[in-house]
Amino acid sequence: MYANFAEEFATELINVQSDTELSDALAGVSRRLGFDHFALSLELRSGSREAPGLLLHDYPDEWAKVYVTFDLAGQDPVRRACDKSFIGFAWEMLEQMIPLTRGDRQMLTVGKECGIGTGYTVPRHLPGLARGTCTFAVSPDKDLPRCRLALAEIVGTLALSCALALGPSRGAETVPVLSDRQRECLVWTARGKTAAETAIILGIGTETVIQHLKMARERYQVHCKQSLVVAALFDGLIGFADIIRWRDAD
Amino acid sequence: MYANFAEEFATELINVQSDTELSDALAGVSRRLGFDHFALSLELRSGSREAPGLLLHDYPDEWAKVYVTFDLAGQDPVRRACDKSFIGFAWEMLEQMIPLTRGDRQMLTVGKECGIGTGYTVPRHLPGLARGTCTFAVSPDKDLPRCRLALAEIVGTLALSCALALGPSRGAETVPVLSDRQRECLVWTARGKTAAETAIILGIGTETVIQHLKMARERYQVHCKQSLVVAALFDGLIGFADIIRWRDAD
DNA sequence: ACGGACATACCAAGAACAGGGGATGGCAGC
DNA sequence: GCTGCCATCCCCTGTTCTTGGTATGTCCGT
Numbered sequence: 001m002y003a004n005f006a007e008e009f010a011t012e013l014i015n016v017q018s019d020t021e022l023s024d025a026l027a028g029v030s031r032r033l034g035f036d037h038f039a040l041s042l043e044l045r046s047g048s049r050e051a052p053g054l055l056l057h058d059y060p061d062e063w064a065k066v067y068v069t070f071d072l073a074g075q076d077p078v079r080r081a082c083d084k085s086f087i088g089f090a091w092e093m094l095e096q097m098i099p100l101t102r103g104d105r106q107m108l109t110v111g112k113e114c115g116i117g118t119g120y121t122v123p124r125h126l127p128g129l130a131r132g133t134c135t136f137a138v139s140p141d142k143d144l145p146r147c148r149l150a151l152a153e154i155v156g157t158l159a160l161s162c163a164l165a166l167g168p169s170r171g172a173e174t175v176p177v178l179s180d181r182q183r184e185c186l187v188w189t190a191r192g193k194t195a196a197e198t199a200i201i202l203g204i205g206t207e208t209v210i211q212h213l214k215m216a217r218e219r220y221q222v223h224c225k226q227s228l229v230v231a232a233l234f235d236g237l238i239g240f241a242d243i244i245r246w247r248d249a250d
Numbered sequence: 251m252y253a254n255f256a257e258e259f260a261t262e263l264i265n266v267q268s269d270t271e272l273s274d275a276l277a278g279v280s281r282r283l284g285f286d287h288f289a290l291s292l293e294l295r296s297g298s299r300e301a302p303g304l305l306l307h308d309y310p311d312e313w314a315k316v317y318v319t320f321d322l323a324g325q326d327p328v329r330r331a332c333d334k335s336f337i338g339f340a341w342e343m344l345e346q347m348i349p350l351t352r353g354d355r356q357m358l359t360v361g362k363e364c365g366i367g368t369g370y371t372v373p374r375h376l377p378g379l380a381r382g383t384c385t386f387a388v389s390p391d392k393d394l395p396r397c398r399l400a401l402a403e404i405v406g407t408l409a410l411s412c413a414l415a416l417g418p419s420r421g422a423e424t425v426p427v428l429s430d431r432q433r434e435c436l437v438w439t440a441r442g443k444t445a446a447e448t449a450i451i452l453g454i455g456t457e458t459v460i461q462h463l464k465m466a467r468e469r470y471q472v473h474c475k476q477s478l479v480v481a482a483l484f485d486g487l488i489g490f491a492d493i494i495r496w497r498d499a500d
Numbered sequence: 501a502c503g504g505a506c507a508t509a510c511c512a513a514g515a516a517c518a519g520g521g522g523a524t525g526g527c528a529g530c
Numbered sequence: 531g532c533t534g535c536c537a538t539c540c541c542c543t544g545t546t547c548t549t550g551g552t553a554t555g556t557c558c559g560t
Binding site: 079128131161192 | 382486
């Protein structure tokens with residue numbers, strides 16, 4: 001019966017052609033799973049503003065409005081935790097996954113006041129392409145249907161897959177490519193070195209390093225170091241392993 | 251019963267402490283699911299050199315050896331397809347997911363000759379951190395156990411999660427905590443804003459923003475913006491989702 | 501009531517960087 | 531041979547950042 005559940009939903013999704021159909025299907029399946037709300041977000045990394053992504057949910061209006069406030073501050077702990085886990089997670093685990101600031105806790109509290117108690121969020125990421133989350137939540141007085149979380153995981157994954165397929169047929173993905181030297185300079189910059197230090201390390205002139213970084217910024221269409229490092233990390237051009245562990249080694 | 255299956259495996263993984271234990275658990279579960287082989291790979295993101303990752307499998311020795319040849323050429327179509335899907339996929343779907351070159355087809359053929367018929371691969375990515383796959387395969391004469399693919403998805407996800415946890419223990423010892431204001435300044439900095447711009451956005455003085463960033467750097471014991479942003483990203487104090495979208499929006 | 505953490509604001513010096521110029525040589529592809 | 535891309539180096543101007551201070555007021559916990 002449980003296996004059927006997932007398969008039924010999969011079958012249902014095959015016929016889905018539009019956002020609203022997917023939304024309806026998700027609303028239905030989340031009820032059947034014992035959840036009160038769902039939210040699916042998909043962000044496509046296409047650079048152009050044609051494809052801003054997709055946001056489907058049946059949260060209370062009140063919460064949707066309040067959420068924008070927190071969003072401006074980049075303060076959704078759930079979204080942050082999504083960068084840390086392969087598998088879906090119950091919100092109770094947030095503290096073990098990431099540090100929670102006072103504002104984060106406040107956000108969760110306000111959520112409760114607006115009718116969102118606790119939830120289970122399924123994170124998925126495709127480097128350079130897309131990032132998505134699918135959340136199933138329950139009302140404040142209730143508890144998560146523990147025995148259905150595995151199903152929620154599957155259902156969320158299926159829904160995200162479907163949402164991705166609904167999106168624009170993958171056009172020309174323009175993941176910027178940097179030259180070796182540019183990447184090298186970028187890595188050292190990410191490690192906290194100044195251009196002058198990097199120059200010594202690489203045995204080239206300071207101006208040359210600055211030039212490499214300049215061109216790298218152009219390719220990524222950003223205008224400062226921080227953004228360049230973040231973008232390169234996000235795209236997988238460099239990894240935390242390149243940067244962080246290095247701190248101990250030195 | 252199916253739900254139990256996933257839960258049983260999850261329970262089994264809780265006690266796993268080493269690579270070999272995980273490998274044994276996967277071997278057992280893949281048999282029970284009706285597969286003949288499994289393979290789990292986890293690469294910790296390092297753009298350049300081979301980073302310490304994890305590779306567990308019970309493929310025939312012959313195939314393991316041959317695979318290295320293809321791998322050197324970076325020619326695994328399954329791996330490429332992993333960058334395109336949120337959800338696991340049967341290898342029959344490869345053609346619909348990515349263009350297959352002659353070399354790709356040859357690789358699949360050689361696989362069959364070595365005892366790997368077809369398979370189901372679960373891909374997972376964490377931006378900047380890791381990239382993992384978990385594959386369940388059957389012998390050339392057999393077909394995939396279709397009704398168990400949803401379970402394979404769950405099992406693969408659990409296994410990858412476990413493998414990630416086995417890695418470098420992200421000790422929660424000294425995770426610096428920033429004040430909300432400091433974090434807010436940091437987020438806008440990561441979004442590429444200068445201190446002056448951030449000051450306007452937050453409605454405070456430029457010097458105050460600089461002060462917040464100054465204290466944040468002190469807590470993280472770094473001396474420049476890039477390192478601060480990287481460290482905060484790595485710790486999960488800020489998330490990619492909080493940052494990236496704003497590059498286009500502005 | 502006091503210390504401690506926090507947010508706010510300001511000053512000043514020097515280093516570092518962003519954005520704009522050029523210029524040279526090497527190397528691959530047509 | 532020409533073109534384009536890459537790596538290297540150089541200059542300049544103005545802005546931004548880093549680092550060192552000081553100072554005020556609020557709020558919280560004890």
